[in-house]
């Protein structure tokens with residue numbers, strides 16, 4: 419069955435939603451400003467990350483890099499370090515590249531035209547719509563996961579939400595909604611839609627009794643909220659295994675920096691290798707670093723990035739003499755010894771940073 423034409427949402431429902439937002443909007447730090455730079459940072463951080471996680475990161479970021487110029491001129495390592503813990507580091511790199519582009523191309527002023535915003539690295543239709551509407555009050559549509567849920571439920575769209583036809587319709591509806599925002603409060607209206615999805619029209623057990631759209635909502639009144647949105651089965655996760663070597667000498671560790679053109683480029687890590695299965699970790703260490711060394715498993719860190727489930731086993735060598743330590747150092751291209759103090763200034767790959775926090779880098783205490 420084809421998708422019906424766009425159903426206009428009655429104006430009194432739009433007013434009701436905005437009135438609800440005025441009363442119930444969460445007090446989030448980036449909602450206290452109209453600075454497009456600050457809103458840009460919040461939108462990038464909020465991609466794939468929950469609000470409560472983002473708040474302290476956003477506050478620290480804005481304190482350290484309060485302006486576009488401060489970010490553009492910062493050391494890349496400092497930028498990555500501040501992002502550490504949020505994951506998806508290309509977002510941080512794109513923010514800095516974007517800040518540099520704004521200085522070079524737009525005279526340091528955040529652009530307010532849609533096509534100019536879209537020229538910034540990492541800024542797509544959603545982010546440009548969010549910044550354009552929230553910071554500049556332009557009537558620009560946005561469609562994120564929350565808005566998908568609210569609109570598909572309200573209109574009773576049962577077709578797969580990720581299909582091209584439903585996506586097209588959602589952008590059409592969002593465009594109409596943003597343009598029809600009461601009192602021309604375009605940014606507030608977009609935020610109201612997202613807020614409704616985040617706090618009331620939640621994925622499981624939406625609180626329809628508190629929803630300003632309840633009286634006209636097809637999912638709530640007819641189809642059933644558990645049937646919409648229709649989310650296609652997600653791609654099966656892929657498991658990947660790694661083995662890392664914790665080589666330590668007098669409170670210094672042998673680490674290396676990842677090449678810029680690889681995933682997590684510029685980040686630091688212990689020497690690590692991808693393996694076909696978890697059981698062959700010691701054999702791989704023997705192959706890479708010499709078969710005469712015996713390795714003890716310090717612990718395991720599990721880590722998820724998009725559809726990858728990663729398992730990293732951290733092994734430390736049993737007693738090594740000075741000669742063996744030197745030989746190991748020579749086996750690790752670009753390996754460098756770093757102390758505790760230096761380590762705290764280096765941006766670390768997430769799983770290795772987790773291992774450090776779990777004390778897997780340190781020798782267990784003697785009995």
Ligand code: SF4
Nearest residue numbers: 619626629632635638
């Ligand atoms: S009535 Fe329920 S399902 Fe419909 S939009 Fe509101 S919260 Fe969502």
